[in-house]
Amino acid sequence: MAHYRHAGSIPPKRHTQHRAPDGALYREELMGEEGFSSDSSLLYHRGVPSAIVDARRWALPEQATTPNEPLLARHLKLHDLFDDRGGRNLVTSRRLVLGNADVRISYVVASETSPLYRNATGDECVFIEDGTGTLETVFGHLDFGPGDYLIVPRATTHRWVCGGAVRAFCIEANSHIGPPKRYLSRFGQLLEHAPYCERDLRGPTEPEVREETDVEVFIRHRGSGPGGLSGSIHVVPQHPFDVVGWDGCVYPYAFNVADFEPITGRVHQPPPVHQVFEGGNFVVCNFVPRKVDYHPLAIPVPYYHSNFYSD
Helix, strand or coil: CCCCEEEECCCCCCCCCCECCCCCECEEEEEECCCCCCCEEEEEECCCCCCCCEEEECCCCCCCCCCCCCCCCCCCCHHHCCCCCCCCCCCCCCEEEEECCCEEEEEEEECCCCCEEEECCCCEEEEEEECCEEEEECCEEEEECCCEEEEECCCCCEEEEECCCEEEEEEEECCCCECCHHHECCCCCECCCCCCCHHHEECCCCCCCCCCEEEEEEEEEECCCHHHEEEEEEEEEECCCCEEEEEECCCCEEEEHHHCCCCCCCCCCCHHHHEEEEECCEEEECCCCCCCCCCCCCCCCCCCCCCCCCC
């Protein structure tokens, strides 16, 4: 996100000493999207954020894809993928539905709290089809409900706490995910013609410090597995939620589909008007109720699109 926020306790000047009441030095961590050349945030930890005491392999959920040969249209009945059995969570129970080199889309029905998780390959956009719960992160927490998109920046340690059965689509990018560039000013503000604005975005609460030790963190990263992915589990000496404060332009946020204002026209508008987010070589669109085309000769149910440069 391009909008500056701060939460908790931070020093008045970055890269300067920030100490606890007992004189201990907090550790500063930089989370940058593209090295030191793009948006970033600074987090202040009680412990050493890079410390680990053990590491082992994590066998990721099935990541292999099957060629669509012969090429056929598919009707994906995702509600049939899961039964009513419990014991699933929003991280390790995902079922891969569609994938290519740029994005992988999974579906999941979960009711249990997930392990702590960090996606090291790209941002994630999780759409809540049904259910409620809380996304807990190093930046703070975000409550979620039906119709919410939750954007989780790459390498953000987080976990999903379900308040019952939750149905969700998990869009896993190999890039960043954010608002379409055509809706942003050159400084990153959402422009007047955008279908939503900053007031519609919900940021995290104040960070909450946890005291647990020897905590497991599940990490998805590049490797030799299907789709070029592998998984690891790090055991860290101090709970990752040891952040006393942070500031910057990289953090998780939520947006509800009900706050998306559809763009209409006298004649048919092309699909980009429905766009809500974009990633590297893919877009996310909201097809929501809207005023139908109102030119006297408009075709309310439009022609087929043969945009064969898009998947």
